[in-house]
């Protein structure tokens with residue numbers, strides 16, 4: 107599905123993702139129309155592919171952002187609490203905030219300070235993004251996302267934007283019941299998206315979805 111949905115403008119990109127069936131729900135479409143990807147991707151913002159943002163990180167492809175929102179949508183409602191691990195450019199953090207505002211919170215966490223600074227300055231390129239930061243609807247934290255962020259738990263939804271080497275129980279521990287974790291997991295030299303639901307009784311249900319290619323969740327660089 108990569109490449110097919112590119113457009114000349116943000117609106118064209120989002121409408122192509124919708125036409126191609128990647129965006130199914132109008133709430134996701136409206137949220138992505140409300141965030142100009144040009145504020146987050148340094149070049150070719152409306153191409154449906156990942157782009158480098160420095161520090162060995164990439165802004166993920168629009169079709170991956172769209173399918174993460176589609177998958178988490180049942181847990182993204184006004185007032186929801188969301189954790190976005192590996193927030194990188196801040197693009198998805200902003201889109202998630204569009205889906206839970208005005209009363210919820212989205213915490214973006216990245217282990218590279220320069221990237222949490224970049225995410226904040228990217229959000230400040232729009233009036234809407236600035237308001238989300240000023241109101242505390244969006245917060246960026248610098249830290250090791252493999253530990254989640256217990257201070258803000260429990261979360262209705264947790265998105266992981268880098269590939270995990272294992273199922274991190276610490277993350278499902280921080281989910282509300284019900285709640286959902288969307289995480290790329292690396293196993294046998296391949297990566298797949300897993301969706302892990304914590305049901306109302308606290309039990310977990312894991313589903314393996316499709317193959318992907320993400321940068322890995324790692325130790326923080328030492329320089």
Ligand code: SAH
Pocket residue numbers: 163164165166191192193194195196197198215216217218221249250251252267268321322323324325326
């Ligand atoms: N969702 C982001 C994806 C950025 S790429 C976007 O679309 O812009 C993955 C990000 O994960 C990088 O920014 C990288 O710095 C971050 N990352 C890698 N390991 C991490 C860790 N242990 N804790 C927090 N962030 C991590």
